[in-house]
Amino acid sequence: MGDSDASSRSKRAAARLCSICNQRQAALKRPKTLQQICKECFYIVFEDEIHKVIMDNNLFRRGERVAVAASGGKDSTVLAYVMSQLNRRHNYGLDLFLLSVDEGITGYRDDSLETVKRNEIEYGLPLKVVSYKDLYGWTMDEIVKAIGLKNNCTFCGVFRRQALDRGAALMKADKIVTGHNADDIAETVLLNILRGDIARLSRCTIITTGEDGPIPRCKPFKYTYEKEIVMYAYFKKLDYFSTECIYSPNAYRGFAREFIKDLERIRPRAILDIIRSGENFRIATSTKLPEQGTCERCGYISSQKLCKACMLLEGLNRGLPKLGIGRTRGNNDLKKQREHGNSVPKITDSNLQSKQCGSLDF
Amino acid sequence: MASCGSACDQSHCRRPDDSGGAEEDVPERFSASRDSDTSKTAGGGDLARCSKCGEEPKAGTHRVLNGMCASCFRSYLYGKFKLAVSTNAMISPTDKILVAFSGGPGSRVALQFVHEMQKKSLESWDASKSQSFPVFGVGVAFVDESISSVIPSPELDRIFKHIKLIVSSLVPGHKDLHIAPIEDVCSMGSDDGTTRLNKLLNSVSDATGKEDFLDHLCMLSLQKIALDNGYTKLVIGSCSSTIARHVISATVKGQGYSLPADVQYVDARWEVPVVLPLRDCLTDELSLLCQLDGLETLQLSKRPSSSNSINNLVSSFISRLQDDNPARERTIVRTAEKLKPFGFNKFVENKYHEFIPSRLRCKFQNTNNGGSDLAEVFCTFCMSPLSESELHDMHGKSQTLVDTFTAACCQSCSFQILPKESESLQHFLSFLPQSMTRKVADSTLEQSLLR
Numbered sequence: 001m002g003d004s005d006a007s008s009r010s011k012r013a014a015a016r017l018c019s020i021c022n023q024r025q026a027a028l029k030r031p032k033t034l035q036q037i038c039k040e041c042f043y044i045v046f047e048d049e050i051h052k053v054i055m056d057n058n059l060f061r062r063g064e065r066v067a068v069a070a071s072g073g074k075d076s077t078v079l080a081y082v083m084s085q086l087n088r089r090h091n092y093g094l095d096l097f098l099l100s101v102d103e104g105i106t107g108y109r110d111d112s113l114e115t116v117k118r119n120e121i122e123y124g125l126p127l128k129v130v131s132y133k134d135l136y137g138w139t140m141d142e143i144v145k146a147i148g149l150k151n152n153c154t155f156c157g158v159f160r161r162q163a164l165d166r167g168a169a170l171m172k173a174d175k176i177v178t179g180h181n182a183d184d185i186a187e188t189v190l191l192n193i194l195r196g197d198i199a200r201l202s203r204c205t206i207i208t209t210g211e212d213g214p215i216p217r218c219k220p221f222k223y224t225y226e227k228e229i230v231m232y233a234y235f236k237k238l239d240y241f242s243t244e245c246i247y248s249p250n251a252y253r254g255f256a257r258e259f260i261k262d263l264e265r266i267r268p269r270a271i272l273d274i275i276r277s278g279e280n281f282r283i284a285t286s287t288k289l290p291e292q293g294t295c296e297r298c299g300y301i302s303s304q305k306l307c308k309a310c311m312l313l314e315g316l317n318r319g320l321p322k323l324g325i326g327r328t329r330g331n332n333d334l335k336k337q338r339e340h341g342n343s344v345p346k347i348t349d350s351n352l353q354s355k356q357c358g359s360l361d362f
Numbered sequence: 363m364a365s366c367g368s369a370c371d372q373s374h375c376r377r378p379d380d381s382g383g384a385e386e387d388v389p390e391r392f393s394a395s396r397d398s399d400t401s402k403t404a405g406g407g408d409l410a411r412c413s414k415c416g417e418e419p420k421a422g423t424h425r426v427l428n429g430m431c432a433s434c435f436r437s438y439l440y441g442k443f444k445l446a447v448s449t450n451a452m453i454s455p456t457d458k459i460l461v462a463f464s465g466g467p468g469s470r471v472a473l474q475f476v477h478e479m480q481k482k483s484l485e486s487w488d489a490s491k492s493q494s495f496p497v498f499g500v501g502v503a504f505v506d507e508s509i510s511s512v513i514p515s516p517e518l519d520r521i522f523k524h525i526k527l528i529v530s531s532l533v534p535g536h537k538d539l540h541i542a543p544i545e546d547v548c549s550m551g552s553d554d555g556t557t558r559l560n561k562l563l564n565s566v567s568d569a570t571g572k573e574d575f576l577d578h579l580c581m582l583s584l585q586k587i588a589l590d591n592g593y594t595k596l597v598i599g600s601c602s603s604t605i606a607r608h609v610i611s612a613t614v615k616g617q618g619y620s621l622p623a624d625v626q627y628v629d630a631r632w633e634v635p636v637v638l639p640l641r642d643c644l645t646d647e648l649s650l651l652c653q654l655d656g657l658e659t660l661q662l663s664k665r666p667s668s669s670n671s672i673n674n675l676v677s678s679f680i681s682r683l684q685d686d687n688p689a690r691e692r693t694i695v696r697t698a699e700k701l702k703p704f705g706f707n708k709f710v711e712n713k714y715h716e717f718i719p720s721r722l723r724c725k726f727q728n729t730n731n732g733g734s735d736l737a738e739v740f741c742t743f744c745m746s747p748l749s750e751s752e753l754h755d756m757h758g759k760s761q762t763l764v765d766t767f768t769a770a771c772c773q774s775c776s777f778q779i780l781p782k783e784s785e786s787l788q789h790f791l792s793f794l795p796q797s798m799t800r801k802v803a804d805s806t807l808e809q810s811l812l813r
Contacts, residue, residue: 189613190610190613192697193609193610193613193694193697193698194683194690194693194694194697195693195697196693196694196696196697197697198697198700201697255679255682255683255686259675259679262675263614263672263675266570266670266671266672266675267568267570267672269777270614270615270672272616273613273614273615273616273774274613274614274616276616276618277612277613277614277615277616277617277618277619277621278613278618279618280618280619280749281618281619281621281701282619282622282701282702283700283701283702284699284700284701284702284703285702287700
């Protein structure tokens with residue numbers, strides 16, 4: 001033991017001080033910036049960045065009644081926690097409540113709903129649950145029994161989106177907030193490029209959508225990294241449910257997700273760069289985009305005569321599970337399918353659209 | 363959304379506007395593999411005829427793609443080439459075309475097709491009585507990037523000999539061959555380009571930034587060769603596969619604003635305009651053609667492959683997607699096509715007016731570019747048009763040369779190429795090629811005049 005050891009030890013200790021406050025020990029490396037920071041500073045930067053996003057984008061107005069879409073997962077739990085924190089701290093004057101959707105998936109959703117019920121108590125936010133059974137007459141378990149495991153995510157995603165809107169309308173909400181994070185949005189930008197969906201590509205980076213509709217929805221976590229949300233929930237010991245949906249197949253989104261994880265390892269800021277690219281895309285005026293109208297049956301927003309939810313429901317009720325899935329197929333295509341004997345993996349809409357536990361349509 | 367109707371760009375619709383979408387490419391792959399089986403069993407069965415010309419395959423040949431025989435496949439690709447060239451007025455009789463040759467299948471096929479086009483023009487010139495229309499000239503350029511990889515010099519000589527052989531075999535129509543090392547653009551006066559370039563490369567710490575910087579220098583080299591030798595157009599062999607990779611890479615680097623500039627048929631930002639006649643073909647198709655016709659390609663490991671390179675990650679990602687669905691590369695390019703191109707993505711001058719078929723002349727009138735009459739400001743390194751926010755940052759900076767320089771730089775190059783510390787930055791800037799720094803001096807003057 002001597003001076004050299006002591007000085008090297010103190011050097012090492014000094015190297016581990018929080019790079020923001022320079023007082024406390026660094027407890028983690030921040031995924032977004034790779035800074036070594038302490039827990040307290042992490043909470044502060046995390047919450048302040050979200051506050052800035054809310055302010056810069058004018059997400060809310062004073063006195064608004066806001067439904068926090070809550071599934072019990074990490075994103076929505078942290079969302080509920082942070083929203084109530086910021087609402088108090090910065091005096092937004094918002095009337096917050098939790099809105100949860102029960103898809104009727106035994107062994108999964110009933111467990112995560114328990115988490116949301118605990119959140120209701122822990123955060124002091126009233127909870128409203130809307131169920132597929134009440135809204136559509138079908139639970140996901142029943143749907144999967146009827147149509148199998150191939151296109152179930154399409155049904156769930158489309159139904160959930162409408163369910164959130166209907167629940168929010170029932171509760172007289174002015175706005176919905178969802179926990180979509182930066183990783184989600186980056187994945188969606190990539191997916192839309194891969195699929196050629198220019199209409200969605202032009203909309204998916206907008207932070208508040210549906211402003212011309214009944215209930216707009218916004219994403220305060222648009223620039224928040226998924227890894228940081230997980231870290232925040234972990235360090236704050238927030239109560240969330242972390243299991244995958246039991247029906248989720250190998251979704252096409254998985255390709256994009258894996259790519260983004262690899263990308264983050266090489267260059268963390270790439271996730272934000274993808275979002276920036278998405279915001280900067282300018283669509284050629286000659287491109288035809290779908291026109292927005294309303295569904296003939298339920299009056300919901302739709303670019304076709306019937307909205308997707310009505311179409312899918314129609315298919316379910318008539319025992320036509322493929323109604324509304326994929327493109328219209330002529331006889332030619334059926335013949336080709338039979339010739340191949342399905343040896344070539346087909347990418348169907350469900351795979352393209354599937355995302356576990358999250359609504360897809362932005 | 364069960365019915366597709368006319369607005370086929372909708373979410374659930376995989377079928378693109380034009381025909382030949384996902385469904386058609388899947389059977390192509392499938393019948394290709396089946397063909398090799400049937401050809402092994404002495405070519406029998408129900409797929410015996412070429413789907414285009416209906417001919418029976420001769421013994422020993424096999425169908426290649428979508429049931430086409432070799433000659434139909436060749437004319438299918440050449441047809442795409444010709445269509446691109448004529449609709450975009452890429453080659454006119456008074457042009458002197460420089461074909462950028464990298465050794466890969468794309469540039470090899472581009473060279474071959476340009477040569478064939480020249481050959482045909484020469485033949486009709488020979489045959490015509492008046493001989494009033496001249497035939498365009500063709501040259502070939504090869505940029506030697508051996509500075510960034512370790513290729514022993516006997517190997518390098520062999521490569522050069524090989525290229526000379528390829529070019530000299532393209533007769534009739536003599537083609538000059540220009541081989542230039544990439545460090546030539548960096549040489550200044552008596553200073554050796556190699557040391558300057560090495561100093562530059564050592565200053566760039568980001569692996570992707572290094573690769574992209576070399577790409578930019580490569581383009582500068584090609585431009586230099588073209589300008590020094592009086593060429594009027596630069597042909598590069600980029601195909602849909604290359605462009606798909608660029609679309610995703612650019613998105614990942616935050617270049618969503620400038621992305622449309624790089625994916626069109628024509629890129630007139632440069633002093634010698636760059637054209638992409640093979641833009642609608644796929645690497646797989648071009649490689650196949652090289653195989654069929656015995657067109658020699660060179661497997662040049664241009665740069666050491668880095669695991670930290672975003673470009674490599676994107677490339678393997680797209681290869682995986684393409685294996686999963688052979689229509690993916692085309693779909694990515696099609697998406698990028700729906701983005702608004704820039705004014706310089708078209709030839710708007712009426713220089714070639716008399717050579718354009720009359721039905722296409724209207725395309726090349728001075729069209730209203732929808733308000734994009736403002737001259738774009740370009741990044742010094744990658745020539746990307748700067749977006750509003752990048753320009754905003756630029757005007758906020760001070761007037762010193764260093765600051766003005768780093769300001770005329772897109773956020774991507776600023777992040778991945780420019781060194782962060784001011785000392786290393788100064789050092790870096792001092793070694794930049796003159797062709798880059800000259801542009802800055804000009805724009806500094808412009809800026810001060812505007813104030």
